[in-house]
Amino acid sequence: MNPLAELLEANERFYAAFNGRDLVALAELWDDSGPVACIHPGWRALTDRHEILESWRAIFQGGGPATIDCRAPEALLLGGSGGEQLGMVVCYEAIGNALLVATNLFREVEGNWRLVHHQAGPCNEPPAEAHTKPPLSPLQ
Template sequence: MTIARDRAALLFANETFYRAFAERDVTLMGALWADAEPITCLHPGWPPIEGRDSVLQSWHAILAGPASPDIECLHARAGIHGDTGIAICYERIGPDYLLATNIFIRSGEGWLMVHHQSGAAPDPEEDVPAPRRRLN
C-alpha cells in the first residue's frame, strides 16, 4: 500500500469514528476499537478509562445518554509510524472546540482505534493547516 493510500485509510477510520459518534451508533463504535490490544480513553473531565469493556461502556453511556452532544471533526491530520497511526483533529461541539488525538493500529481489518483523548482547545481558525501539511 502506498503512503498516500495508507494515510487516506487512516483518515477514513478517523472519520468513521466521528460518524459513529455523530450518529450515536454504538455498534459501529464498538467495531472501530481493537479487541486484541490494550485500549484507553480520556474523555474531557473524566478519569482515565482502560480496557475494552470499560471504554465501550463509556461510549455507550455517552451515545445513549439524553445529553449526547452533536459533534463535527475538523482539520484532521494523520501520521503513520510503522503499524501505528495517529490522527489529530478539532472536535466542534456546539460553539466549543476540543482538540483530539486518536491512535490506531494496523490490523487485518484495517486501522483499529486503541486510544482517544480530547480536551479544550483554542479556536481552530488559529491553526488551519496548509492543504498538504502532514505529521510525518
C-alpha cells in the first residue's frame, strides 16, 4: 500500500473508532511518543494526551453525535525532520445536517500512522465533493 492510502486508512480508523465509541481504538491511534493537540468545536485547546482521551470519553458519555460521516478526505504528505514522516488529512465531518471542516495530522511511528492533532470547526462553504449525500447546512 502507498503512504497516501495508508494515511487515508488511518483516518478511516479514527472515524470508525469515534462512530463505534471505541476508546481503546482511539487510544491506540493517538500518538504517545510526543506532543499532541485536539481542538473540538467550541472547546479550549487540549495538549495533554490523557486529557484528549478523557475529552472523547466525555463526548461519548455526554450524548455527543451518534456518528460522524467523513467526507471528501484529502491526504497530504508533509515530510518531517530527521527521517520522521508527517501526514495530514483534510476532510469534512457530516454530523446530522451540520458540516464541519477538519484537519487530522498524523506522525508515522514504527510503520504506523498515529494521530497527533485533530481540529474541527464550522464550514460555511464546503466543496462540491462534500455533498455526495443529501444536502447539508453549515454548523451555526
